[in-house]
Amino acid sequence: MKSRAWLEPLAAERWDRAAAAHLARRAGFGATPEELDRLVALGPKGVVASFVDWPEEEPLLDQRQAEHGTALADLREGTTSAQDAVSRLREQWLWRMVATEHPLREKLALLWHDHFATAESKVVRVALLRRQYETFQKLGGGTFRALAGAIARDPAMLVYLDNRVSKKKHPNENFARELFELFTLGIHNYEQRDVAEVARVFTGWTTKERDAAEFRFDPAIHDSNDKLVLGQVIGGRGGARGEEEGDLVLDLLVARDECARFVAEKLLRWFLTHEPQPDLVDELARVFQQNGSSIRETLRVLFASEGFHAAEFRFRLYKTPVDWAVSGARLLGLRNVHLLGLDKRLARMGMKLLEPPSVAGWDSGRGWIQSSQLAERYELALALASVAHSRRPVHGAAAADFDSLGAGLEQDPKALCDRLCGRLLQRDLAPEARAVVLEHLEADSALLEQGERRVAHRIQRERVRTLTHLLLCSPEFALA
Amino acid sequence: MKPDALSRRAFLGTSVTALGGLAFSSAGLPALGRPRGGPPRILVVLELRGGLDGLAALQPANHERLMRVRPTLAKPAAQLELLADDCGLHPRLARIAARFRAGGLGIWRGVGHDQPSLSHFESRDWWDEGLVGEVRTGTGWLGRFGETLPPDPLAMLAIGDGSLPGSMRGVSRRPPAVRGLSGLALRGPEAPGTKGNLRGVQRAEAIERMFSATRGDGELEFVARLGLETALAARRLADAEERRPKTGFPRSRLATDLAAVAAVIDSNLPTRVFHVVQDGYDTHADQAASLERLLGDLDASVDAFLTHLAAQGRLGEVLLMTTTEFGRRVAESGEGGSAGTDHGTASVLFLAGGGARPGLFGPAPDLERLDSAGNYAAGVDFRRIFAGVLSQWLGADPAELLGPQFAPEDVVIA
Numbered sequence: 001m002k003s004r005a006w007l008e009p010l011a012a013e014r015w016d017r018a019a020a021a022h023l024a025r026r027a028g029f030g031a032t033p034e035e036l037d038r039l040v041a042l043g044p045k046g047v048v049a050s051f052v053d054w055p056e057e058e059p060l061l062d063q064r065q066a067e068h069g070t071a072l073a074d075l076r077e078g079t080t081s082a083q084d085a086v087s088r089l090r091e092q093w094l095w096r097m098v099a100t101e102h103p104l105r106e107k108l109a110l111l112w113h114d115h116f117a118t119a120e121s122k123v124v125r126v127a128l129l130r131r132q133y134e135t136f137q138k139l140g141g142g143t144f145r146a147l148a149g150a151i152a153r154d155p156a157m158l159v160y161l162d163n164r165v166s167k168k169k170h171p172n173e174n175f176a177r178e179l180f181e182l183f184t185l186g187i188h189n190y191e192q193r194d195v196a197e198v199a200r201v202f203t204g205w206t207t208k209e210r211d212a213a214e215f216r217f218d219p220a221i222h223d224s225n226d227k228l229v230l231g232q233v234i235g236g237r238g239g240a241r242g243e244e245e246g247d248l249v250l251d252l253l254v255a256r257d258e259c260a261r262f263v264a265e266k267l268l269r270w271f272l273t274h275e276p277q278p279d280l281v282d283e284l285a286r287v288f289q290q291n292g293s294s295i296r297e298t299l300r301v302l303f304a305s306e307g308f309h310a311a312e313f314r315f316r317l318y319k320t321p322v323d324w325a326v327s328g329a330r331l332l333g334l335r336n337v338h339l340l341g342l343d344k345r346l347a348r349m350g351m352k353l354l355e356p357p358s359v360a361g362w363d364s365g366r367g368w369i370q371s372s373q374l375a376e377r378y379e380l381a382l383a384l385a386s387v388a389h390s391r392r393p394v395h396g397a398a399a400a401d402f403d404s405l406g407a408g409l410e411q412d413p414k415a416l417c418d419r420l421c422g423r424l425l426q427r428d429l430a431p432e433a434r435a436v437v438l439e440h441l442e443a444d445s446a447l448l449e450q451g452e453r454r455v456a457h458r459i460q461r462e463r464v465r466t467l468t469h470l471l472l473c474s475p476e477f478a479l480a
Numbered sequence: 481m482k483p484d485a486l487s488r489r490a491f492l493g494t495s496v497t498a499l500g501g502l503a504f505s506s507a508g509l510p511a512l513g514r515p516r517g518g519p520p521r522i523l524v525v526l527e528l529r530g531g532l533d534g535l536a537a538l539q540p541a542n543h544e545r546l547m548r549v550r551p552t553l554a555k556p557a558a559q560l561e562l563l564a565d566d567c568g569l570h571p572r573l574a575r576i577a578a579r580f581r582a583g584g585l586g587i588w589r590g591v592g593h594d595q596p597s598l599s600h601f602e603s604r605d606w607w608d609e610g611l612v613g614e615v616r617t618g619t620g621w622l623g624r625f626g627e628t629l630p631p632d633p634l635a636m637l638a639i640g641d642g643s644l645p646g647s648m649r650g651v652s653r654r655p656p657a658v659r660g661l662s663g664l665a666l667r668g669p670e671a672p673g674t675k676g677n678l679r680g681v682q683r684a685e686a687i688e689r690m691f692s693a694t695r696g697d698g699e700l701e702f703v704a705r706l707g708l709e710t711a712l713a714a715r716r717l718a719d720a721e722e723r724r725p726k727t728g729f730p731r732s733r734l735a736t737d738l739a740a741v742a743a744v745i746d747s748n749l750p751t752r753v754f755h756v757v758q759d760g761y762d763t764h765a766d767q768a769a770s771l772e773r774l775l776g777d778l779d780a781s782v783d784a785f786l787t788h789l790a791a792q793g794r795l796g797e798v799l800l801m802t803t804t805e806f807g808r809r810v811a812e813s814g815e816g817g818s819a820g821t822d823h824g825t826a827s828v829l830f831l832a833g834g835g836a837r838p839g840l841f842g843p844a845p846d847l848e849r850l851d852s853a854g855n856y857a858a859g860v861d862f863r864r865i866f867a868g869v870l871s872q873w874l875g876a877d878p879a880e881l882l883g884p885q886f887a888p889e890d891v892v893i894a
Contacts, residue, residue, distance in 0.1 A: 370644050372657050382669065386669060432695065447679050469668075473690070
């Protein structure tokens with residue numbers, strides 16, 4: 001059988017609104033109808049570029065964050081308990097996911113947080129976690145090699161996997177093992193002997209003594225003998241040059257075919273399908289290698305490809321809790337998302353940021369569809385549908401403009417339902433499910449009309465809330 | 481019927497049959513897994529998370545080497561609840577010891593496997609899957625058993641932190657994992673200007689109907705089915721919550737979760753396998769104080785649970801089994817009051833309830849022959865105990881669920 005060319009560029013005539021919406025669900029957290037209008041007008045290359053080419057700085061976003069007062073103000077350590085401080089970092093990150101115009105940067109930061117997982121319970125110091133998050137933001141679209149080098153020197157990682165205390169006399173294999181198994185090659189692509197040798201290579205990669213916030217190479221505890229890694233000799237180096245050995249090992253690992261496939265598979269699982277076909281993985285791995293391990297260029301090819309837009313992949317990816325919550329907030333145009341207590345809600349949904357369950361990161365795919373976690377999603381759906389209504393930006397409350405969402409369709413509940421399906425799901429409900437929704441909408445409106453709130457615009461606003469609640473609970477919304 | 485006269489429960493009760501045929505009642509279920517025509521047998525797995533120190537829970541008595549390498553942690557024989565000449569339970573396990581002496585408990589020592597992994601994650605995965613080594617199925621031993629049960633979403637239930645334990649992960653099924661019995665309920669908005677909670681009731685009902693009306697590809701149906709199962713399970717668990725015993729259980733997380741298990745059993749819901757957790761056994765430091773607290777809680781909570789079942793006349797239907805991912809190092813680490821133990825290999829496993837074969841089983845740990853890390857070898861493979869529970873208690877075929885190489889231990893009364 002002739003193998004399929006997955007990554008051929010998608011034919012220009014197949015770039016349509018649905019393709020742009022698919023890309024926005026995967027590379028971002030979904031696009032509103034207004035955002036889709038803009039994306040479609042950019043044309044194929046422009047759409048992909050609008051996701052993968054983000055600017056270094058987002059001054060507008062930083063300014064808005066600064067304006068948000070205490071809840072999102074820059075953290076001053078010592079002014080608040082450590083637990084509050086880490087909650088605030090989580091809320092800031094979630095707020096940026098909802099507010100940013102460059103969602104791929106934040107989504108990749110989340111991907112790398114999952115990949116190079118470290119947890120607050122062990123790292124403890126929020127400054128280290130913040131620094132790591134900023135590294136993911138800054139380098140997440142660059143070369144995988146550069147990111148790996150930064151993470152190997154990242155204080156939170158040095159604490160989390162104990163490399164900080166790995167010395168010539170007692171090399172600690174924790175980091176070395178995960179560098180092979182979870183970060184670069186994947187299990188079975190190395191031997192225990194390689195782990196032991198690489199543990200020796202990274203002896204001396206530690207943090208400054210008084211303050212664990214900075215990387216330091218300490219030649220005094222580095223093992224400067226020769227090492228043999230994957231059959232290749234890494235010549236031992238004394239003094240400050242001992243640090244070079246670690247970079248040589250990273251060069252060696254990132255250049256392996258296994259690493260290209262490992263990263264390509266991760267990207268595909270995250271952005272395209274829970275079970276990527278092996279030939280698709282191979283094809284994307286080659287793109288990764290041809291582009292010097294650049295994540296941005298690899299994704300540019302993927303997002304514009306025939307394979308990425310194949311019908312078989314559309315609406316087939318289970319949203320993670322973060323994806324679910326952030327896409328709900330963005331598509332509703334919600335403001336002040338940090339006032340929803342999303343941080344704690346996500347913990348109950350099984351995805352507490354900065355606290356993945358293990359160094360292997362979070363569950364994926366079907367693993368997210370669990371009863372108690374779904375029940376938490378339905379609770380959040382109700383909370384999102386119940387935030388204050390406001391046309392203007394407000395302080396001190398999460399709010400959305402429900403009246404605009406329902407404007408002009410006061411007399412047409414069916415069209416209202418379809419409009420909100422378009423916004424929240426980017427597709428129609430199954431006819432039977434749509435009938436249930438419309439039936440409930442009618443019964444619900446009847447109840448409201450009996451009540452005290454008979455004013456027409458109030459009733460319409462309630463209809464929008466009701467539809468929002470139902471559609472966020474719909475199985476369709478759980479899929480991207 | 482006037483709408484505002486309806487309670488949520490009564491309203492939903494009348495509409496269950498409308499939910500696309502996905503309604504369940506324990507009365508209508510086939511009598512699978514009812515060996516010899518008796519009532520269905522129930523298994524409660526109590527996971528002691530973190531790695532219970534088997535040498536402290538059931539300590540070799542007057543053991544010269546142990547006293548030497550555990551100068552802080554080992555207790556003189558006079559302080560132990562002696563079960564035999566050579567071993568005794570931790571003093572905080574006095575109620576468990578009394579049950580043992582009364583012939584109501586099986587204690588298995590040296591339980592583990594032959595390829596010790598000192599990683600929590602790896603070892604827990606192995607215990608969860610009932611497999612050791614590189615093979616991964618992504619399913620748990622209880623989850624695979626669950627596939628043979630009638631397709632009721634409450635056939636198995638995890639009560640704890642809300643995450644599904646790996647042991648219960650099935651091929652196609654995902655048993656509910658709940659924090660308490662009220663946590664799953666679907667809610668609608670409070671109704672401004674309408675009487676009662678009718679608006680919220682109707683909303684929850686509409687969401688359930690939307691789930692059952694959803695048709696589509698595999699992923700869509702999977703989410704819809706889980707959503708519907710969750711909603712239906714929530715309603716039955718909320719009913720059970722009303723029967724939760726208000727007295728007789730101590731105040732602890734474990735006791736609360738076991739009381740919830742008791743409530744589900746008392747309500748005659750079709751749950752055949754429960755999973756509860758007591759966390760905190762990773763006692764690298766301050767082990768003496770931690771075990772005082774943990775084992776005291778375990779002793780009181782399990783005793784209260786068994787006492788409750790006996791009072792309800794249900795003890796004979798319920799088997800409780802503890803698991804733990806590994807034991808701990810023979811020699812203590814650290815000094816003085818902060819002494820603790822590092823990750824080890826084998827540990828102790830308790831079986832209680834009407835079906836448990838009483839006695840002390842498994843060879844005494846051989847502390848004179850330790851491996852290079854300082855751990856003793858397991859004497860009983862945990863999968864042989866799982867195999868015994870599956871075949872003798874649950875009426876399942878262990879060869880199919882665990883592989884043919886694990887001959888079942890005799891864990892329950894023949």
